[in-house]
Each structure stands twice: as C-alpha cells, then as structure tokens.
Amino acid sequence: MISFENVSKQYQDGTTAVDSISFTVQQGEFFVLIGPSGSGKTTTLKMMNRLIPLSDGYIFIDGKKISDYNIHELRWNIGYVLQQIALFPHMTIEENIGIVPELKQWSKEKIHHRVTELLHMVSLDPDVYRTRKPSELSGGEQQRVGVIRALAADPEIILMDEPFSALDPISRDKLQEDIIHLQKEIKKTIVFVTHDMKEALKLADRICLMDNGKIIQIGTPEEIIHHPKNEFVKDFVGASSPLRSDFQLEEIIGPILNHKPSATIPVSASLEQVLGELTKQEELLVEKDGKVIGYVNRQMLIQYFSGAVDKGGIGND
DSSP, X not given: OEEEEEEEEEOTTSOEEEEEEEEEEOTTOEEEEEOSTTSSHHHHHHHHTTSSOOSEEEEEETTEEGGGSOHHHHHHTXXXXXXXXXXXXXXXXXXXXXXXXXXXXXXXXXXXXHHHHHHHHTTOXXXXXXXXXXXXXXXXXXXXXXXXXXXXXXXXXXXXXXXXXXXXXXXXXXXXXXXXXXXXXXXXXXXXXESOHHHHHHHOSEEEEEETTEEEEEEOHHHHHHSOSSHHHHHHHTTTSTHHHHOOGGGTOBOOOSSOOSOEEETTOOHHHHHHHHTTOSEEEEEETTEEEEEEEHHHHHHHHHHHHHTTSSOOO
8 A cells, every 4th residue: 555665764864764664554444653853753644645755665555656646635534633633723523524535626515514424523513513613622522533534535545643642641642542543434544743652552453663764664553562582672662561460361351242342362361362362352251260351451451551551561752
C-alpha cells in the first residue's frame, strides 16, 4: 500500500531529518511511528502526502510514485488528522465534515447522508451536532469531528499526527478506544504518529521506532517489548522491566462473558504466549485445571502495561 525506498529528507541548513529509510505499510494496517523528539517521525508522515518534499529516494502508494499523482488527487484521497484540530470556526460541523466531498463535487444529498453516517459512527447525534459550531463542542468532541472529517470522502489512507496528545487523559483514553472500534468497521490503512509508548502498544498492529532520522526497529507490540533490537529500544520501551518474571495471568482476568471467545489459553501462560494469541483473537478464555475461570483481552493487557508504567516498570517517555 505505502512503500518507502531509501527515503531521506535534508534541509538547506544541513539538517538530516530522515536518513535513508525503507519500510512498507500494508493495506488495512494500523502502523505507528514513534520515537523521541526530533526522531523524524512527523517528517516521515508529512512526506506521504507531500506536505514536505523528500530529498532522496521514492515513496509509492499502490505501486505508483507519489510524485506521479496530481497533488490534489493525492491529498483528497488521504485523510489527515492533526493535534491542532483546525476546524473552521465559522462553519457548522456538517460544513466542516463536508469540505472534501464538496470539493469532489458530491451532491448535497450525498454529503448530508455521509455526515449523518459519520456522526453516528462516533456516537454524536446528527440531529444535535450537525448544525453546531466548533466552539460549542468539547475538546474530545472536536477531535472526534476531526477524525471523521478525514474519513468524509472515504479515503483508503488516514494519516494521524499525535491527534490525541492535547487532550486530558480521560478524553484521550476514550478517543483511543473509539479509534480501535472505528478501525474494525472501516478497515483503513492508518499511519499514526505518537511519542507515547502506551498509546502505541494499545493501537498498533506494528510499531516503527525511530531515532535521529533512522529506523531502529519495526515489529508488533509483542516483538518490540520482548525482542528489542538493541539497548536504545530496551531503554525506550523498558523491555528490561520485571514484567516477564512477575506476570501472573490470573491476576488480570475478568469474569466469563455472555459472548464467549472461541479460543482458550491456560492460566499458566507466559506474557509472550498471551500477547501472541491476542494478535490472532480479540479475547481468550482462561482455563485452570480443565475449567474456564475467566477471560482476557488486549485492553486488559494494555491496562496491565499502563500500571507497570505508573510504577516505573516499563520505560515511559
């Protein structure tokens, strides 16, 4: 879907923001770029829709160089969500969401229907919100509108540049949950920039850890945590924490649900085994002595990791 081949970005002052990186984002993948400040992650994101021109190498989308696309066509087909929500204050929510569809000459009826569909998707009542102005919405509600505005013209790719970092922790956690559920419905290719490892672990199919313009390691959350490539990755992620030896599955499981998961795992399973199985199943039944005693899902593991962060167990940024 998106491929980088030896891509670099150098500025006139001699600064190298991105240094000969190569990777591929698969269709439908939630791909997270993470790293310390100045690592090149936002520059990498912005080169994808030509907001920043690359200096060397090639970027391909669906096998075609991005330089070969008409720039308006390219950007209309890539949704973009910023930390600064940038809703137009004088426009209603419906008008804000409908900007790109209107530019693509959709009919008013089609735009109205799309706005209704999208507002429902993020649990905002269309009858209440479509005529409101951005100033009448909370920060979390504005960010929801920012997300669905990026989806309005049904692009295949969504770029998200630290979209939740300005929100309070409760709103941020809710938006993270929303984007997880939304992705299950829309199945878009999402490239997401963050500096927060907890957020990356929670959202990513794969994580790309960068430093000084270079890619240090790409892998699933489980691979990054348990198979760090070098000391930098260990320090950034905190893979040397006591999580491996102290993990007890029985301590984090929940009561059996009415909708029972199909897969099971023994209560004695290691953290690596649980993470591995949760890449295949959303939820797992937990067995002890041949009896089901509860269940575990990805969110429970994330909460466990977050608790370890709060206690200093996993390295926080």
